[in-house]
Amino acid sequence: MEKILQGNYAIARGAWEAGLKVACAYPGTPSSEILFAISSQYKNDIQAEWAPNEKVALEVAIGASFTGARSLACMKHVGLNVASDPFMTVAYTGVKGGLVIVVADDPYAHSSQNEQDSRHWARFGKVPMIEPSDSQECKDFTKLSYDLSEQFDTPVLLRTETRISHSFSPVSFDDRRESIIPIGLDLKDAPKYTMVPIYVRMRRVVVEDRMKKLEAFADEFKHNVMEINDPKIGVITSGVSYNYTKEVFPNYSYLKLGMVWPLPKKLIREFFSKVKKVIIVEELDPFLETEIRAMGYKIFHGKDVLPGFYEFSPEIVEKSIKGKGYKPPKERINPEEFPKRPPNLCSGCSHRPLFYALKKLGVFVFGDIGCYTLAAAPPLNAVHSTVCMGAGVGGAFGAMKALGKEGLGKVCSVIGDSTFLHGGIAPLMDIVYNKGNATTLILDNRTTGMTGLQEHPGTGFTISGETTNQIDIETLVRALGVKHVRKIDPYHITKAMEVIKEEIERDEPSVIITVNGPCMLHRREKRKFEHAYYEIDTENCRGCKMCLDIGCPAISWREVGDDEATTKDGHKRKGVVSINRIQCPGCGVCQQICKFEAIVPGKA
């Protein structure tokens, strides 16, 4: 059977066919669909679970592997930074059941805070890295990664990029084969799994030896493929870069690497002997290029012409390699002149009034990773730093330490519910422990919003929708020793401002949690608004644009002609506002901002 699958779904399929037993992840674009696919399609065979963060996800997968079960941990590129601690050491312990770690890179940072190249982790951690170039390879390579993991007693990194994870192409299906390794723990395995110095030193040698064996294996690996066409130019490449290059230069010769670490040195030597000039095409860092230059080879082209940042495309590859010989298609018009459609908070989103309140208070907001990064954009402009998951909480504390009493009333941090449970607990503990006075706002929208509404330990539901123990954020925060915990309704702007002002001026740690503000896309929880929608009383609207300051997608302004140039009570105006009834959920935020009573509840 053949089906068209997204790369992430193909990875899920491959893992299932390989006999996967335990899968863990924390959502992160572009990797999030893998665990969802496993839980929705293969839940009878595989235990799939959202972990509070990537470090925990990997640790759970490691424990499962130690019993002999095939296990999987999935994350985006920056997720592997979080999981790097167990990752660097599981490279020493090795595995019992196959352990695959999927790491999804995001060149051009479509939905990320940086553009790092995960291939360095393979070299750094001394583990093999496999890189598929389409959905069929996503399935096949995931499957063979499990055999490789057990054969060489190593975790295997499977690297994708946005364009592989999120592209669709045909995949042929096979049946599931259960692993032949019996499940169980053996007390005598302790020296292998206990990384205290005496055993570390023993395993260290094993790791070196393993890399040598893997290097020899790479030369024989059937997915490191040489295609000799025109021998004048040979391209060494992998992943989606192979497809872009093959598309524009079909006649060149190719060495396509299915395994990007360790490198098949013999095969590379052979390729150099068969072609005249070698071009290396790779997105992001000159990873292959640096290694191949270190082997003593001259490269015809690499990062001297191809960009070392952003995502590639067929024309970028063509333009870079052809140089002056490239003829761009004729430009008919300049699309840069047109208005863009940046992503925005949904109409009715509980983050909008909250960030409007913060903007009015004029505070420096240490933000975090999630939908609220959208409040950094105009017209809200209410997020002033974003580093990584949890960094806002510690960041605000650090700023307050440096500013001293001067900082009171001027700083706060903002973090989401899922993000707080991911990385916000330890920095909040730090504020309490080190006698800080920073204020942490937890915007509890009852889900992991930006990545597509995943459950987390605070929602009371598992990935498969079963009810489970629920972490109560207020209880948790109080247990950490925060004495001042306030709850606010984010939709009541004036009241919210009062509470925030009081807490940020307080010379003690404080936490503010929003209540009754579930994500507008939430399937289970809905905020009941008082009115179904709002509309504009055009006789009163002065067209002052105050309500546009919240950036609600349902509100628009238009210029008026002479016949509409005054309000009912005689005020001159240049335009009026209207509210799109279909888009307006009736949150009433705009009504609180209007000074002229021009925004009124719609007639139901």
Add this chain to the structure above:
Amino acid sequence: MEEKVTNVLLSGVGGQGTILASDILCSVFHEVGYDVKKSEVHGMAQRGGDVTTHFRFGKKVYSPLIKYGDVDFLISFELLEGLRYINWLKKDGKVLLNDQETLPPAVTRGTMKYPEGVVKTFRKYFKKNTFVIDGLNIAIRCGDARAVNIVTLGAFSNFFDIKEEVWEKNLLEHLPEKVHSLNSNAFREGKKAI
């Protein structure tokens, strides 16, 4: 089968069903024997931004992305989103436009103007190869404004010699049963629209 790969660029705004339309295209062309690849190009999740998908079919498809300037068919569910990609079309490319405007935030805030004469601009460069449908009204007549994407697919099906049963079967496989008859109808009405 001809070696040539055909490139279809679909564009629209979030909620118009651009991705569903490209999923259906993928299934239809795969079923009749082509290799297919599809890639969605959109920013952060689904937050009201523009949505573009690259769909390619042929004997063997390598790149999941279309090369700039190599589009054979541009299908746009919204006028500005069509115009944004006018440079991507080949000289003899064809464009199918749904005559609908959705105002972007800079326009609704009154800081920028929505481009005028979009259809005229396309006719200037693509004369006979510009096809315009009133997809929204056709969809409303069929019973649901959300069927614009299916109406547009119906119109698009005229460019290919693929049996209507194949279209219909794959269409319905992607939709819940309760909207089957509505969408079958929307597809047929769309087919008649150009």
